Amino acid sequence: MNKKIKTELTDKLFQSILCMNTVEECYQLFEDLCTVNEIQAIAQRMEVAAMLDAKCTYVEIAEKTGASTATISRVNRCLHYGTDGYKLAIDRVKALEQKEEN
Structure with a gap:
């Protein structure tokens, strides 16, 4: 923490x-x-994290999300060396989506 x-x-x-x-x-x-821009930035980071988790390339992520390579790199660093908050959220959203499909 x-x-x-x-x-x-x-x-x-x-x-x-x-x-x-x-x-x-x-x-x-x-x-x-939050401001609209703050909400959009947070949402963008979550999408970047999900795409990195899905093994998408930086180019694919930048094209889809509009995120800079610096943002993508920062999120990637957090995924590998952070507190696992992104991973926890990604996994829980996946589980929720699978539950809703069934």
């Missing part, structure tokens, strides 16, 4: 996010909490 971000305030932020029950509720919270 990064001690630079682990504070009582960030705990409360994450608790607020976890209290949302639907995607629509998340939209409501994040539209109030």
Whole structure:
């Protein structure tokens, strides 16, 4: 855990996010909490992570997402040397999508 971000305030932020029950509720919270550009940047990073996890090339990822190679490289570094947050989210979304298909 990064001690630079682990504070009582960030705990409360994450608790607020976890209290949302639907995607629509998340939209409501994040539209109030973040700028449109911040939301789009976070969403882009998640898509980059998912594509890296699926073994897509940097060129494919840049073409599909519009992400810079610097962003792709940063996300890739996090996937390999980070706290596994991206991987956890990717795996859970995959499981949810598979559950919805069945």
